[in-house]
Amino acid sequence: MSAAADRKQATIQREADVAATREAVVRGLSAHNEARVGPRKAEPLALSLRDENGAMVGGLIGELKWQWLYVDLFWIDEAHRGAGHGEALLAMAEQAARDYGARGVYLGTMSIQAPGFYPRMGYRECGRMEDYPVAGQTFHHFMKAL
Secondary structure: OOHHHHOOOOOOOOOOOOOOOHHHHHHHHHHHHHHHHHOOOOOEEEEEEEEEOEEEEEEEEEEEEEEEEEEEEEEHHHOOOOHHHHHHHHHHHHHHHHHOOOOOEEEEEEEEOOOOHHHHHHOOOEEEOOOOOOOEEEEEEEEEEE
């Protein structure tokens, strides 16, 4: 019997319940990944930069998983840029990653954001996607070994 004949029949459809679909996909993908590289053991990471009044003027949101830190969101208010806060936030995130036992950090940024910042912090570009989010712009992927 051929491999194609062994496959079960299935249909593809668009789902209205995104949350339930996401949960099922995450559960299946997680089981697949865990069987090959071990448990994800994900831990969220949230760092903030606050002004003298306690208002949030920057922050970093990430996830520690497997042996890496993924930086999902990173923002510094325009009025607080250029004072070393970005470097300090990223250094704090990297230390949290080391404490977790991570081997490295990875993230993405758009050309309209801060692609020049990361090489100064020891990151190397490991990929790029042209014409994202719109024509003429680029999405940069960066990583750093710890």
